[in-house]
Amino acid sequence: MYKKILVPMALDHGLSQHTLQVARALSAEGTEIIALHVYEMPQGSVSAYLDKDVVAEGFRAARNLLREKVSDIDGIKCDIIKGHTARTIIDYASDNDVECIVIGSHKPGLSDYFLGSTASRVVRHAACAVHVHRRP
Secondary structure (H helix, E strand, C coil): EEEEEECCCCCCCCCHHHHHHHHCCCEEEEEEEEEEEEEECHHHHHHHHCCCCHHHHHHHHHHHHHHHHHHCCCCCCEEEEEEEEEHHHHHHHHHHHCCEEECCCCCCCCCHHHHHCCHHHHHHHHCCCCECCCCC
16 A cells, blocks of 8 residues: 555544554555654743743653554654644655655534644645544
């Protein structure tokens, strides 16, 4: 199927494990699966009040949690980068020759219709195939 699959993972909800299973189902022997977490830096005036050590510790904690979430699944590469979630996922996929993105999505609420969800932005702008997994 695909040779390189990207699985963006939000560490604060449980859909990520299911999206990894979907990615595994779409893979063939030798497929590289990358679990990616995008760490969003504090925005605006909030960042001025935060100690840089606190932000660095948050990044380290997120990296450790990502590793923990995929530790029981063989053959998954982990990566964490800083940035705006949707744009960073799209750029990462493009820069790393990803053939497919498997992304989890919740059922959209009213705010998603006005602002859009991360998954919908990735679907609209990614240059590769995108599979959206929504838990039934």
